[in-house]
Amino acid sequence: MIEGVKITSKRVIPDDRGKIMHIMKSSDEQFSAFGEVYCSTVYPGVVKGWHMHKKMTLNYVVLKGNIKFVLYDDRPDSPTYREIQEFVMGENQYVMVTVPPFVWNGFKGVGLEEAFVINFTDIPHDAEEIVRMDPHDNDLINYNWSLKDR
Numbered sequence: 001m002i003e004g005v006k007i008t009s010k011r012v013i014p015d016d017r018g019k020i021m022h023i024m025k026s027s028d029e030q031f032s033a034f035g036e037v038y039c040s041t042v043y044p045g046v047v048k049g050w051h052m053h054k055k056m057t058l059n060y061v062v063l064k065g066n067i068k069f070v071l072y073d074d075r076p077d078s079p080t081y082r083e084i085q086e087f088v089m090g091e092n093q094y095v096m097v098t099v100p101p102f103v104w105n106g107f108k109g110v111g112l113e114e115a116f117v118i119n120f121t122d123i124p125h126d127a128e129e130i131v132r133m134d135p136h137d138n139d140l141i142n143y144n145w146s147l148k149d150r
């Protein structure tokens, strides 16, 4: 687990009308401040990333569909420097992942449907604080996004 990254199970409460999917309460440990909530969707097989935020802490949940979420630690002073972390999240595993600033992250839509990724943030979206890098061709993160049959 990359230092500072947290994965928290979130409740799903189904009944005969539909369901409630918890996202964030002001009393939650992951809550620090409200900046913005937005939804980023991704089609099956598409990679969104790499992104690194210099100020924003991300809190992602996936309400519909599933993604493979991947993180890379490029902080030299971190105990998990140069580690990669990957997992599937979404309807199959309803969790919130909290990503601190300066941790690279990206995700790929998996399965057969568009995935709806909610980001509950501590500051409003600001294009100036995001660093972006090609997910397939870069000199920093050696990660193969392709599906491996096994």
Ligand SMILES: Cc1cn([C@H]2C[C@H](O)[C@@H](COP(=O)(O)OP(=O)(O)O[C@H]3O[C@H](C)C(=O)[C@H](O)[C@H]3O)O2)c(=O)[nH]c1=O
Pocket (backbone or CB within 6 Å): 036, 038, 040, 041, 048, 049, 051, 058, 117, 119, 125, 130
């Ligand atoms: C996020 C956002 C974007 N935009 C505009 C800026 C661009 O013209 C367009 C697409 O934005 P972007 O390419 O940043 O979208 P994603 O690739 O889905 O990435 C965004 O959502 C993922 C999950 C990240 O973690 C990114 O940091 C975040 O930027 O929407 C806005 O006007 N307001 C917003 O809040």
